[in-house]
Amino acid sequence: xxxxxDYHACPECDLLLKPALPNVGExxxxxRCGLLLLRPHKQSIERTFALSIAGFILFFPxxxxxxxxxxxxxxxxxxxxxxxxxxxxxxxxxxxAVVVFLASILFPLLHISLSLLISGHLYxxxxxxxxxxxxxxxxxxxxxxxxxxxxxxxxxxxxxxxxIAQLKFGWGLYAFVALIIINTLLTSGLDEELFWERITQLRxxxxxxx
Amino acid sequence: MRAxxxxxxxxxxxxxxxxxxxxxxxxxxxxxxxxxxxxxRHPHSLQRSTALLLSSFLLYIPANIFPIMIVNxxxxxxxxxxxxxxxxxIDSGMIPIGMLVLVASILVPSSKLIGxxxxxxxxxxxxQVNARRWTTMYRIIAFVGRxxxxxxxxxxxxxDLVNFSGVQIIAGPAATAFAAVVILTMFAAEHFDPRLLWDxxxxx
Numbered sequence: 207x208x209x210x211x212d213y214h215a216c217p218e219c220d221l222l223l224k225p226a227l228p229n230v231g232e233x234x235x236x237x238r239c240g241l242l243l244l245r246p247h248k249q250s251i252e253r254t255f256a257l258s259i260a261g262f263i264l265f266f267p268x269x270x271x272x273x274x275x276x277x278x279x280x281x282x283x284x285x286x287x288x289x290x291x292x293x294x295x296x297x298x299x300x301x302x303a304v305v306v307f308l309a310s311i312l313f314p315l316l317h318i319s320l321s322l323l324i325s326g327h328l329y330x331x332x333x334x335x336x337x338x339x340x341x342x343x344x345x346x347x348x349x350x351x352x353x354x355x356x357x358x359x360x361x362x363x364x365x366x367x368x369x370i371a372q373l374k375f376g377w378g379l380y381a382f383v384a385l386i387i388i389n390t391l392l393t394s395g396l397d398e399e400l401f402w403e404r405i406t407q408l409r410x411x412x413x414x415x416x
Numbered sequence: 417m418r419a420x421x422x423x424x425x426x427x428x429x430x431x432x433x434x435x436x437x438x439x440x441x442x443x444x445x446x447x448x449x450x451x452x453x454x455x456x457r458h459p460h461s462l463q464r465s466t467a468l469l470l471s472s473f474l475l476y477i478p479a480n481i482f483p484i485m486i487v488n489x490x491x492x493x494x495x496x497x498x499x500x501x502x503x504x505x506i507d508s509g510m511i512p513i514g515m516l517v518l519v520a521s522i523l524v525p526s527s528k529l530i531g532x533x534x535x536x537x538x539x540x541x542x543x544q545v546n547a548r549r550w551t552t553m554y555r556i557i558a559f560v561g562r563x564x565x566x567x568x569x570x571x572x573x574x575x576d577l578v579n580f581s582g583v584q585i586i587a588g589p590a591a592t593a594f595a596a597v598v599i600l601t602m603f604a605a606e607h608f609d610p611r612l613l614w615d616x617x618x619x620x
Contacts, residue, residue, distance in 0.1 A: 215435075219551060219610065219613075219614045220424055221614075241555070274573070279580065279582060279583075283577055283580070289576050297587050299587045302592055303572075306568060338450050341434070350562075355563055356569045359567075359572075359573060362513055365513045366510075367578070402434050
């Protein structure tokens with residue numbers, strides 16, 4: 207049951223395939239529908255672990271330091287991610303506020319924490335019966351982490367405001383940009399197939415030992 | 417009629433969450449590798465996707481008619497619809513940014529609604545099509561969906577920053593409808609199973 211599988215199937219066209227074993231730097235595409243199946247990365251576990259630590263640390267300045275400051279007619283105001291959520295909430299837009307909170311704060315934090323937990327366990331060869339659940343949650347969360355979309359909205363909002371007010375960029379924004387870069391490297395470098403194989407190995411070893 | 421080269425017709429089920437292949441003959445209800453429920457195809461894929469799509473079609477109307485934000489200047493409120501905001505951006509000479517917002521908040525949602533409808537029709541009526549091309553269309557729809565949240569995030573930033581005694585920006589009722597459209601279409605795309613397109617092809 208737990209041997210490595212003899213066959214693979216393409217997730218989007220269900221073509222039965224012999225497992226491709228591309229080397230680092232090579233890509234495996236489905237011959238029928240063209241989907242990118244595998245793209246192994248060098249030291250995926252080590253890199254994911256390192257990037258998760260960096261991302262987790264950066265998450266706090268990116269969320270707590272002021273991102274954009276605005277001054278207009280003698281009044282000044284600064285904004286962070288959470289103050290935008292609060293402003294929507296106070297306007298009576300509770301549903302939208304919740305969506306913004308989830309997509310720009312809670313899901314990114316969960317995603318980074320999960321990848322830190324998983325890669326940490328794999329890096330130190332520690333088995334944990336929750337690893338499987340964490341992997342599945344991370345897999346489903348991926349699409350709902352919308353940091354880069356938020357970045358684009360900051361740019362558009364700033365362009366809109368530029369003509370009527372003075373804007374000042376704070377350290378929070380620089381931390382946010384760094385967080386996006388790290389998050390992108392993290393998701394593109396994560397080799398899910400390798401992670402699943404290692405989790406199965408760890409589980410089998412633990413079962414054999416006990 | 418299922419294409420012979422498909423894993424399912426050769427007796428394999430692929431786990432949705434981890435990609436592990438399980439023999440249908442083993443009659444397992446959950447994946448031996450990740451414990452998630454096994455389904456050969458997304459359960460009720462077409463029904464669920466259609467329901468989500470119809471709701472987003474309905475919500476798409478208020479999202480475009482009602483103001484998405486209201487600019488209050490010294491007591492006088494100026495409502496802005498999605499289209500109005502773009503026209504304003506282009507009028508004031510910010511053409512690239514206007515184009516960006518046009519793509520993200522008008523072209524992407526409307527072509528997504530049409531695209532998912534076509535995919536559903538194609539899978540339901542078993543049209544004989546170039547499945548590779550249709551799968552590519554599905555892939556594009558699934559990828560671009562999240563970028564429509566641009567407008568919603570932008571409103572949250574503007575509402576937060578522009579909050580002075582003289583000038584205020586308030587979110588309008590269309591914001592809720594638009595956010596719902598984006599999220600419902602994302603779910604609709606997630607529930608649609610592109611393998612149904614391939615199952616229906618008889619000449620593979």
